[in-house]
Amino acid sequence: MICRCAIQLSSDARVSRRVFPSRHLLLPFVLSALFFAGCGSEAPVESSTSRSPGYHTDGHILRDGQGRAIILRGVNLPNDYDQRGPDKQVRPPAEVFHHIADSGFNAVRLVIEWYQIEAQQGVYNQAYLELVRQHVQWAQEAGLFVFVDMHQDLFGRGFGGDGAPYWACDQSYYDSYKPGPVFILNYLSSQVRACFQKFWSTPALRHSHQSAARAAAELIAGYDHVLGFDTFNEPSLGTAAIPVFEPSLLLPFDEEFAAFVGEAIPGRAYFFEPTFSFTVSRQCFFEGPVTAFTGVFAPHYYNPSVEGMQLWDGDASAVHDVVALAADTAQRLQVPWILGEMGGSKFTPNLSEYLFTLYGELDRQMAGAFLWLYEKGDNGFHLIDQATNDWTPHARAFLRPVPSLVAGTPTAFTWDYAGGVFRFSWDADPTAGQTEIILPAWIVHVGFEVSVNGAPVTPQLNARGNRLILPAGRRGSTTLEMHVDGPYPG
Numbered sequence: 001m002i003c004r005c006a007i008q009l010s011s012d013a014r015v016s017r018r019v020f021p022s023r024h025l026l027l028p029f030v031l032s033a034l035f036f037a038g039c040g041s042e043a044p045v046e047s048s049t050s051r052s053p054g055y056h057t058d059g060h061i062l063r064d065g066q067g068r069a070i071i072l073r074g075v076n077l078p079n080d081y082d083q084r085g086p087d088k089q090v091r092p093p094a095e096v097f098h099h100i101a102d103s104g105f106n107a108v109r110l111v112i113e114w115y116q117i118e119a120q121q122g123v124y125n126q127a128y129l130e131l132v133r134q135h136v137q138w139a140q141e142a143g144l145f146v147f148v149d150m151h152q153d154l155f156g157r158g159f160g161g162d163g164a165p166y167w168a169c170d171q172s173y174y175d176s177y178k179p180g181p182v183f184i185l186n187y188l189s190s191q192v193r194a195c196f197q198k199f200w201s202t203p204a205l206r207h208s209h210q211s212a213a214r215a216a217a218e219l220i221a222g223y224d225h226v227l228g229f230d231t232f233n234e235p236s237l238g239t240a241a242i243p244v245f246e247p248s249l250l251l252p253f254d255e256e257f258a259a260f261v262g263e264a265i266p267g268r269a270y271f272f273e274p275t276f277s278f279t280v281s282r283q284c285f286f287e288g289p290v291t292a293f294t295g296v297f298a299p300h301y302y303n304p305s306v307e308g309m310q311l312w313d314g315d316a317s318a319v320h321d322v323v324a325l326a327a328d329t330a331q332r333l334q335v336p337w338i339l340g341e342m343g344g345s346k347f348t349p350n351l352s353e354y355l356f357t358l359y360g361e362l363d364r365q366m367a368g369a370f371l372w373l374y375e376k377g378d379n380g381f382h383l384i385d386q387a388t389n390d391w392t393p394h395a396r397a398f399l400r401p402v403p404s405l406v407a408g409t410p411t412a413f414t415w416d417y418a419g420g421v422f423r424f425s426w427d428a429d430p431t432a433g434q435t436e437i438i439l440p441a442w443i444v445h446v447g448f449e450v451s452v453n454g455a456p457v458t459p460q461l462n463a464r465g466n467r468l469i470l471p472a473g474r475r476g477s478t479t480l481e482m483h484v485d486g487p488y489p490g
Contacts, residue, residue: 197238
């Protein structure tokens with residue numbers, strides 16, 4: 001499910017990988033095969049002179065230029081969300097970002113597509129790039145962080161997916177390709193794998209992809225809320241086995257991307273993903289530490305029972321194990337981490353219970369996460385209800401208080417929805433400025449009380465009323481407790 005706007009609005013029905021809920025039930029079979037497998041203008045080339053906002057890591061925490069820890073909680077947002085007709089629009093485009101920020105998030109993963117930038121080789125679609133810039137501006141005006149995802153599904157347009165333009169592979173592969181009924185297994189077709197192999201092994205193709213990203217970077221470099229780029233969505237290998245592909249092809253690609261795009265947009269982070277099978281194979285072959293660029297490990301997680309059967313099996317230990325796996329891998333690589341995609345179909349009757357469990361594990365690890373997908377429609381993964389034009393009923397599980405910017409180092413936070421209690425502790429550094437906590441609109445509506453180090457305080461909010469502000473205080477261990485006066489009103 002990706003961007004189809006700009007040069008032309010496509011009305012053809014493209015396959016979204018989230019339409020096929022059984023993909024992860026088949027991943028063990030896919031893994032076996034992959035593990036052992038052998039109006040435009042010319043692209044801009046000048047580097048940006050924009051100042052750096054100074055995003056950096058200390059080996060396990062992403063920090064802003066002031067040194068504050070950033071904990072990201074957000075949603076995936078398709079860059080053409082406002083180009084899909086009135087029935088798909090949630091709100092006027094600029095208001096969408098305020099809706100996201102007010103509801104209980106501090107970031108968006110902006111999903112864009114190489115094809116939309118460079119459908120014709122060497123010619124960039126400036127209208128689409130301007131759309132990217134406009135959305136980044138709106139995100140910043142709403143107080144949201146944003147990172148740009150160079151998305152793909154099934155390599156690209158030639159196979160009915162998204163990502164690479166037609167010219168990025170040979171027409172003969174498209175012509176001979178016969179898609180099967182199970183989307184995930186189509187990644188194993190010889191034609192799709194041949195195109196991925198060509199991409200990973202052809203410097204000119206990789207450079208074209210990175211140049212398209214750089215064209216976007218040139219336009220958004222002046223916006224300080226841009227955290228950086230996700231280099232390649234759900235990487236799929238060609239003919240190399242995973243133990244060879246990840247350290248020898250994929251990580252060098254990430255380094256290459258960060259170096260080239262980073263010339264145009266300094267001081268940013270690069271969200272890099274393992275092979276899409278990571279949370280099933282329980283293995284990652286990247287070699288650490290990752291030091292060539294400011295990296296954030298960004299795997300995806302879709303629970304097999306939730307996605308495969310639309311009914312969570314209640315196995316909390318499996319959720320714990322996946323989150324712990326991601327945390328352990330990031331620690332080995334010496335980088336922060338997030339879940340770049342996660343969630344489940346709204347038609348899953350116990351989805352709220354699953355999300356409470358998953359977010360609880362993420363809170364314990366103080367990790368970021370991005371739900372798929374901020375869009376209105378009948379697809380189960382759409383977060384906006386078609387009838388109410390607001391969040392689905394499962395929102396009580398994901399609209400939650402979370403530290404956003406921490407002046408110092410966070411040590412723990414928990415959210416007890418049933419008891420209505422949020423607890424947060426950190427080692428405060430007053431030289432880094434103020435600490436900010438995401439305050440969902442529903443909590444403001446029902447009411448709340450706050451204490452710091454055991455003493456009641458009068459809550460101080462930002463101008464929009466969606467962040468609890470804690471001015472710089474004394475240095476050292478600090479605790480906050482917030483009591484919410486009622487349940488989510490939905």
